[in-house]
Amino acid sequence: MPTFGADPDAPDKGWEERPPRPKRASNKVYELVKYFGYHRGMRMSQRFDHEDKAILSSHFSRRLSNGYSPDALKSIVDRFYSSPYAASEYPALMFCKTEVQEELASETTIEVVDPVTQWLVDGMPNDTSLFESASSVRKCVLLYCDESVLRYPEIVADIIREDYDTDVVSSMLSALESLIAWNLEQNDEDSGHLRGELSSISLPTELASKVRSPKTLRRRCDTVREAVANVPAVGKKETW
Numbered sequence: 001m002p003t004f005g006a007d008p009d010a011p012d013k014g015w016e017e018r019p020p021r022p023k024r025a026s027n028k029v030y031e032l033v034k035y036f037g038y039h040r041g042m043r044m045s046q047r048f049d050h051e052d053k054a055i056l057s058s059h060f061s062r063r064l065s066n067g068y069s070p071d072a073l074k075s076i077v078d079r080f081y082s083s084p085y086a087a088s089e090y091p092a093l094m095f096c097k098t099e100v101q102e103e104l105a106s107e108t109t110i111e112v113v114d115p116v117t118q119w120l121v122d123g124m125p126n127d128t129s130l131f132e133s134a135s136s137v138r139k140c141v142l143l144y145c146d147e148s149v150l151r152y153p154e155i156v157a158d159i160i161r162e163d164y165d166t167d168v169v170s171s172m173l174s175a176l177e178s179l180i181a182w183n184l185e186q187n188d189e190d191s192g193h194l195r196g197e198l199s200s201i202s203l204p205t206e207l208a209s210k211v212r213s214p215k216t217l218r219r220r221c222d223t224v225r226e227a228v229a230n231v232p233a234v235g236k237k238e239t240w
Helices: 027-037 052-065 072-079 090-093 098-104 114-122 134-144 151-161 166-183 191-197 223-231
Strands: none
Touching: 027 052, 027 090, 052 072, 072 090, 072 098, 072 166, 090 098, 114 151, 114 223, 134 151, 134 166, 134 223, 151 166, 151 223, 166 191
């Protein structure tokens, strides 16, 4: 397509595709970053620059997608500024540290959009219409998910959400558990067979790989709530 003002003798390059622009931070994320950066506990000498805003934007976006409400996140920010961690010269970096978040958010309630994942967070109660027999599904999870539900709760949810026969659920959860153990170099099972059993489930790169990757496995959390809260966000990167 001709471009007005272009060299008429130059070859036509056709349409040039531009890389997609980063997604702008949502209003909720924007307000949370602003709440953190202009909190009454922030000192003038502490750093709060564009990099800090981008880090916080990514952090809050992931927390919102994992079930935290804006009010819950603001309460965590308040808790941070009332703690010794707030003395850091780089408060945004300190706030986003895994160990700091684990301490600050340990008692915070989360509400997940996916009802099956929420069922796991709530302790797998019997009073649910999600499954024909919630107690049978809970038994499968308790028997076969020592590592899985504390590392990849969203995959466990994907396995149990269709309410398969309990033998199928048990087999798939066992395969997931064994695949994690294989990556941790704790067994020598046929990983191809294990991935085959999970072929109907979308696996993250580190589990779908034919190469052991113990260092890239998601870390083991202490609780299901914490594991759900730390599921990585999927989608375009947001910018401040």
